[in-house]
Amino acid sequence: MSAFFIVLASTLVGTVLSCVLACLPGLHVYNIMGLLVMFIYLLADYQIILPPEAYLPFMAGMIVGWSMLNTIPAVLLGAPDESAIFTVLPGQKYLMFGRGFEGTMITGVGGLAGLFILIFIIAPLAPILLPLLQSVLRPYMGAIIWVIITFILMSEWPKGGNTGPAGFAKFFDAWKSLAAGLLTFLLAGFMGFILLYRSPISTEMAFQNIMPAFVGLFAIPWCLLNILSAAEVPEQHIADSLDVDAATILRSAASGGLGGSFAAFFPVVTGGVGGLLAGHATAQRDERVFIMSQGVSKLIYYTGAFMFFFVPGLGLTRGGGAWIMKSLYTPQTSYDYLMILGAIAIAGGVSYLMMEPLTRGVIVLIRKFNYRYISLIALGIIMLLVFLVTSWVGLFIMLVGTGIGLLPVLFASRRLNCLGILLLPIACNMSGFGPTIAAWLHLV
Amino acid sequence: MKGIAHFASGVAAATFFPWTLAAAQEGNPLYFILGGAFGILPDTLDFKFYRFFYKHDIYIEPVPNETTPQDIADRIAAGVALAMDREKMVRIKLSTIRLGADYWQQYTVKFDAEKQQVMVKFGPVVNTGQVPVPGTEPEKGAVGRAALPCPLHITYDASSNVDIFDGPTFGFKKDNQNGMTFHFLPWHREWSHALTMGVFFSLLLLPFLGWRAALVIVAAYSAHVLEDQLGFMGSNLFFPFTKSRAQGVHIMRSGDSLPNFTTVWLSCLLMFWNMYRFQAAPLHAIGFFQIIFWGGILPVGFFWLVMKWLTRNSKTAGHETIDTSEWEESVSV
Numbered sequence: 001m002s003a004f005f006i007v008l009a010s011t012l013v014g015t016v017l018s019c020v021l022a023c024l025p026g027l028h029v030y031n032i033m034g035l036l037v038m039f040i041y042l043l044a045d046y047q048i049i050l051p052p053e054a055y056l057p058f059m060a061g062m063i064v065g066w067s068m069l070n071t072i073p074a075v076l077l078g079a080p081d082e083s084a085i086f087t088v089l090p091g092q093k094y095l096m097f098g099r100g101f102e103g104t105m106i107t108g109v110g111g112l113a114g115l116f117i118l119i120f121i122i123a124p125l126a127p128i129l130l131p132l133l134q135s136v137l138r139p140y141m142g143a144i145i146w147v148i149i150t151f152i153l154m155s156e157w158p159k160g161g162n163t164g165p166a167g168f169a170k171f172f173d174a175w176k177s178l179a180a181g182l183l184t185f186l187l188a189g190f191m192g193f194i195l196l197y198r199s200p201i202s203t204e205m206a207f208q209n210i211m212p213a214f215v216g217l218f219a220i221p222w223c224l225l226n227i228l229s230a231a232e233v234p235e236q237h238i239a240d241s242l243d244v245d246a247a248t249i250l251r252s253a254a255s256g257g258l259g260g261s262f263a264a265f266f267p268v269v270t271g272g273v274g275g276l277l278a279g280h281a282t283a284q285r286d287e288r289v290f291i292m293s294q295g296v297s298k299l300i301y302y303t304g305a306f307m308f309f310f311v312p313g314l315g316l317t318r319g320g321g322a323w324i325m326k327s328l329y330t331p332q333t334s335y336d337y338l339m340i341l342g343a344i345a346i347a348g349g350v351s352y353l354m355m356e357p358l359t360r361g362v363i364v365l366i367r368k369f370n371y372r373y374i375s376l377i378a379l380g381i382i383m384l385l386v387f388l389v390t391s392w393v394g395l396f397i398m399l400v401g402t403g404i405g406l407l408p409v410l411f412a413s414r415r416l417n418c419l420g421i422l423l424l425p426i427a428c429n430m431s432g433f434g435p436t437i438a439a440w441l442h443l444v
Numbered sequence: 445m446k447g448i449a450h451f452a453s454g455v456a457a458a459t460f461f462p463w464t465l466a467a468a469q470e471g472n473p474l475y476f477i478l479g480g481a482f483g484i485l486p487d488t489l490d491f492k493f494y495r496f497f498y499k500h501d502i503y504i505e506p507v508p509n510e511t512t513p514q515d516i517a518d519r520i521a522a523g524v525a526l527a528m529d530r531e532k533m534v535r536i537k538l539s540t541i542r543l544g545a546d547y548w549q550q551y552t553v554k555f556d557a558e559k560q561q562v563m564v565k566f567g568p569v570v571n572t573g574q575v576p577v578p579g580t581e582p583e584k585g586a587v588g589r590a591a592l593p594c595p596l597h598i599t600y601d602a603s604s605n606v607d608i609f610d611g612p613t614f615g616f617k618k619d620n621q622n623g624m625t626f627h628f629l630p631w632h633r634e635w636s637h638a639l640t641m642g643v644f645f646s647l648l649l650l651p652f653l654g655w656r657a658a659l660v661i662v663a664a665y666s667a668h669v670l671e672d673q674l675g676f677m678g679s680n681l682f683f684p685f686t687k688s689r690a691q692g693v694h695i696m697r698s699g700d701s702l703p704n705f706t707t708v709w710l711s712c713l714l715m716f717w718n719m720y721r722f723q724a725a726p727l728h729a730i731g732f733f734q735i736i737f738w739g740g741i742l743p744v745g746f747f748w749l750v751m752k753w754l755t756r757n758s759k760t761a762g763h764e765t766i767d768t769s770e771w772e773e774s775v776s777v
Contacts, residue, residue: 093546093571132730135726136716136719136720139719140465140468140469140719142468142471142473144476146473146477147455147473147476147480150451150480150481151480154447154451154484158491158492161610162539162611163505163539165499166498167497170497171493171496171497174492174496246754247751250747250751281449282701282704286575287571430471
């Protein structure tokens with residue numbers, strides 16, 4: 001079979017597989033990619049060597065498909081109850097208005113806009129601009145991460161203290177959520193230090209070191225919230241058209257494009273952080289713009305970070321996908337870059353086409369089965385995956401992460417504070433005082 | 445301006461000092477952090493601290509489905525009358541009307557200086573994103589009107605929407621022109637938004653952080669105050685030597701997307717330029733105007749033109765305004 005057909009076939013298989021997997025709540029594509037890399041190594045032990053044309057486009061398809069479609073469970077399987085309404089995303093409000101289909105399709109349009117930006121704007125400019133940015137910004141990466149941390153911590157808004165007479169009662173009411181946010185960040189940061197300096201995960205599974213903690217911080221609280229939620233999901237309306245115009249798409253593309261590109265380029269900065277910064281910077285209020293820009297940002301962050309790995313002569317490794325690939329392959333020429341771009345373009349188109357049938361499918365599923373049971377099954381699958389990859393110790397880490405991850409849920413603070421697990425230890429390390437703090441904590 | 449715009453300009457201001465960049469290259473992010481933190485600090489002081497301790501003379505807390513627009517208008521007018529008898533400012537707190545977990549009854553308060561009256565009208569129910577809930581827009585809702593006992597001099601917008609979370613504070617103080625001056629959010633941009641406060645904080649931290657940090661603090665804090673002066677509300681620039689806010693220059697509104705984004709983007713370009721020129725041996729040759737043109741004017745200008753074209757038929761394109769033109773035709777109660 002010619003290289004073209006191998007690339008095409010592996011892209012399509014990777015895309016379709018990840019599109020289906022993306023519908024499972026809490027499952028991350030990097031976990032699956034990690035397992036696939038293990039499988040490729042296993043094959044190599046049996047003298048079965050896969051060509052890069054087989055697994056690189058496959059991985060690209062996996063990332064594109066997942067980043068385009070993982071909004072489906074985020075919107076359709078995340079019904080908030082009354083008490084949690086201030087902490088939920090506009091996508092979930094769409095669900096509660098019976099417009100979940102519209103909400104997911106709007107992010108799909110955002111994903112498509114992100115794909116356009118990536119292929120037609122970022123990809124041609126990346127080999128020219130990224131080396132310049134890299135050479136100028138590299139000495140300041142540590143300081144930039146600290147600046148981002150400062151902004152995350154200082155920009156959270158008090159959610160209480162809106163009524164009643166002036167005084168400390170009002171002040172404390174307002175500061176409950178802010179204090180919980182700070183505590184979450186510090187606890188997550190402390191956990192990050194432990195995992196970085198004295199991880200209980202076995203060395204064979206070191207590349208999945210952070211996975212159980214992430215599952216605990218983000219996925220488990222979400223599943224638990226769904227299971228315990230008192231909300232009933234209303235009948236979902238399948239809209240004939242989307243309530244978006246060209247101006248909305250342009251605003252979303254600008255906001256999400258900036259956030260996603262920022263997150264893809266800078267180390268440790270995730271799509272959520274990029275989205276937060278871009279949302280603030282562009283002063284967006286329209287919920288449609290918010291939802292769509294998340295679609296743009298997510299696609300550019302995940303796919304862009306993976307794509308940057310293949311930019312000729314750059315040597316930039318950002319995001320879990322690129323780090324997993326680094327253990328398997330070192331990009332060499334522009335052949336790799338062009339192959340990956342082709343795979344991304346095809347995967348983007350295919351995954352967008354799969355968005356509508358899969359969204360309809362999940363809507364049928366939640367109509368037939370209570371979404372709490374679906375969340376329960378998802379919880380079981382995630383826990384099983386954590387156990388298979390990291391054993392009992394991983395489950396313990398996950399449990400600790402869940403405790404921290406529930407804080408923002410209970411106190412209506414930002415969930416983004418959980419990213420202290422990455423931001424704090426890595427910022428300390430980049431500034432050179434990480435080992436000193438680890439020594440204070442008796443971790444080294 | 446939005447927090448991120450002040451934050452970014454604070455960091456940008458810090459990068460103009462060579463010691464900021466030199467320290468960051470050696471792993472010390474202190475000056476970067478100080479730039480951002482003191483860039484956003486004036487708003488942090490107001491919105492996360494001061495406003496919770498600010499005492500009001502009158503609290504208007506409308507009861508859902510009970511309080512009418514006329515009730516609110518009457519109480520505001522009563523507050524203005526109270527201010528006639530006092531030397532000190534009368535502060536009126538308007539609370540929001542929460543209808544459910546994510547629903548708020550929006551209402552608009554408008555002061556008509558010409559007719560010497562205050563008008564209140566209920567608008568649609570909005571969600572926490574301030575987006576109207578479909579089907580709740582009143583067609584020709586009742587307008588509450590109350591006559592004011594004296595001429596009113598308005599220093600900010602004559603109309604204010606009250607909808608989500610915390611409602612606004614109105615201040616009324618007798619002026620020298622036999623009338624009353626209206627102050628919007630009198631607790632905001634008071635002492636916290638003074639250039640002198642930047643100096644105060646820098647002197648406070650001077651013994652602990654040194655003169656370099658003190659200069660960064662003054663620069664970042666001043667950047668915030670001066671940026672805010674571009675808007676409508678203005679700031680009390682030299683507190684405690686000045687007692688009231690100096691009028692802003694009315695170039696932009698704090699919530700407008702384009703000025704906020706332009707500030708953030710320009711700050712990023714300035715940071716980049718400072719980092720670039722601080723390199724010992726730059727690998728690439730670029731100039732300041734190249735960065736500004738290719739990185740700023742071209743993309744932002746292109747975006748602005750396309751947006752202008754796409755929203756050419758939209759009434760509110762550009763910035764958020766409160767349209768009260770149809771109120772005159774509404775039925776009074």
